[in-house]
Amino acid sequence: MPEISYRSADGRIEVVDVPEGLSVMRGAVSRGIKGIVAECGGAGMCGTCHVYVPEDGSIELPPVHELEDEVLDCTAVPRRDNSRLSCQLEVTRALCGLEVQLPDRQV
Numbered sequence: 001m002p003e004i005s006y007r008s009a010d011g012r013i014e015v016v017d018v019p020e021g022l023s024v025m026r027g028a029v030s031r032g033i034k035g036i037v038a039e040c041g042g043a044g045m046c047g048t049c050h051v052y053v054p055e056d057g058s059i060e061l062p063p064v065h066e067l068e069d070e071v072l073d074c075t076a077v078p079r080r081d082n083s084r085l086s087c088q089l090e091v092t093r094a095l096c097g098l099e100v101q102l103p104d105r106q107v
Contacts (some may be wrong), residue, residue, distance in 0.1 A: 002096035006033045009104035018091045024087035024100060025049040035102035042087040044068055047075040048107055049086040053101035059098050061089060077103040 001017040004027055008014075018027030028036040028049075037048035045068055053061060061084065064072070068088050072079045086100060 002091050002093055002098075004028075004091065004095065005097075005099035005103045007037070007099055008035050009102060012084045013099070020091055020093065022091050024051070024089040024091060024095070024098070027091060028086065033102075035106065036086060037106040038087065039107075044071060044085055044088050047085065050075040050077065050103055050106060051084055051086045052080055052082050052103070053084050053089075053098070053100055055082045059070045059095060062097075064088075073097075075103070076105050076107050 001019055003015050004018045004024055005013050005015045006028055014033055016027050016031045023042055025036055025038050025042055029038050039048045040046035068085050072083050
C-alpha cells in the first residue's frame with residue numbers, strides 16, 4: 001500500500017498506508033487525521049480537504065480539473081500555486097511517499 005504523509009500546521013507528521021483507489025482525503029478521514037474535514041464526503045464541492053502538495057515535481061499528480069480549480073478559490077486559507085483538494089487525488093503507486101501539508105484550518 002502506498003504511504004501518504006500528512007504534515008499538520010504545527011509540523012507533526014502522520015504517515016498512513018492508504019489503499020490504492022482511495023483518495024488522499026479518504027485515507028486521512030479513515031485514520032482520524034485531524035485537519036481534513038471533508039464536509040462534502042469527497043464530491044469536490046466544499047474545499048474542506050484543502051492541502052498543499054510538493055512543488056518540486058518529485059511526484060506527478062493529475063491535473064487540476066475545472067471544478068476543483070473553482071473550489072480552491074473559496075477555501076478557508078489562501079490558495080497557493082500548490083493547493084489541491086485531497087478528495088481529488090486518487091492514491092496510486094505513483095503517489096507512494098507523497099507528503100501533503102495541511103493548512104491551519106479548513107473552515
